[in-house]
Amino acid sequence: FSAYYWFTSNLTTDLEFAWTDSKYREDEPGEGNYIEGSLPVVASVGLNWQMNDYWRSDLRVRYFGKRTLDSFKERQSKTFTVVNASLVYEVDQWQGSLSVLNLLDSNDHDIDYWYASRLPGEPEEGVEDLHYHPIEPRTLRASISYRF
Numbered sequence: 650f651s652a653y654y655w656f657t658s659n660l661t662t663d664l665e666f667a668w669t670d671s672k673y674r675e676d677e678p679g680e681g682n683y684i685e686g687s688l689p690v691v692a693s694v695g696l697n698w699q700m701n702d703y704w705r706s707d708l709r710v711r712y713f714g715k716r717t718l719d720s721f722k723e724r725q726s727k728t729f730t731v732v733n734a735s736l737v738y739e740v741d742q743w744q745g746s747l748s749v750l751n752l753l754d755s756n757d758h759d760i761d762y763w764y765a766s767r768l769p770g771e772p773e774e775g776v777e778d779l780h781y782h783p784i785e786p787r788t789l790r791a792s793i794s795y796r797f
Contacts, residue, residue: 659699666692671717681721686762690714706736718763718779729757731784742796747789754787 650666671687695709710732715725732755735748758781765775 661697663695663697664693666690681719683717683720683722685717685720687717688713689717703738703740704736705739706734708732708734716761718761724763724779726758726761726781729755729784731755731757744792744794744796746792748791750788750790751784751786755784756786757784758782759784 650664652664653661654663655661668690669687670689671684673682673684676682690712691714692712693709695707697705697707699705710730712728712730714728718724718726731750732752733748733750734752735746737744737746739745761779761781763777763779765777766780767773767775
C-alpha cells in the first residue's frame with residue numbers, strides 16, 4: 650500500500666505499508682511452517698520539502714515489525730523504528746547531499762537470528778540463543794554525484 654499527499658507544491662508526504670503472512674504450504678515433520686527471518690510488517694512515512702529550485706530535504710521514519718526467528722514462531726525479534734534525514738543541493742547535472750542515518754541514535758537490533766552456537770565449556774551440540782547485528786550508530790553521509 651502506498652499513499653501520497655501534497656500539502657503544498659513544495660511540501661509532500663508519503664506513506665508505504667507492507668504486510669505478509671509468510672508460511673510454508675506443506676508441513677515438514679518436526680518443523681513448523683513459519684518462514685524464519687520473515688518480516689510481517691514494514692511501514693515508512695516521509696516528509697519532503699522542496700525549498701527552492703536547488704535545495705530539498707526529507708525526513709523519513711521506518712518501522713520494522715517482529716521478525717519470525719524460528720519455524721514454530723515461538724521466538725520473535727523486537728520491533729524497531731529508525732529515523733533518517735537528508736539535505737540535497739542540485740544544480741545542472743551536479744548533486745550534493747548530506748544525510749544523517751539513525752538520526753535518534755537508536756541502539757536497536759538491525760537483524761536478529763536464533764540458532765545454536767557453542768562457547769568453550771558448553772555442550773557439544775551448542776546452546777540455542779539470540780544472535781544479532783546492532784543497527785549502525787548515528788552516521789553522517791555525504792555524497793557528490795554528476796549525471797551525464
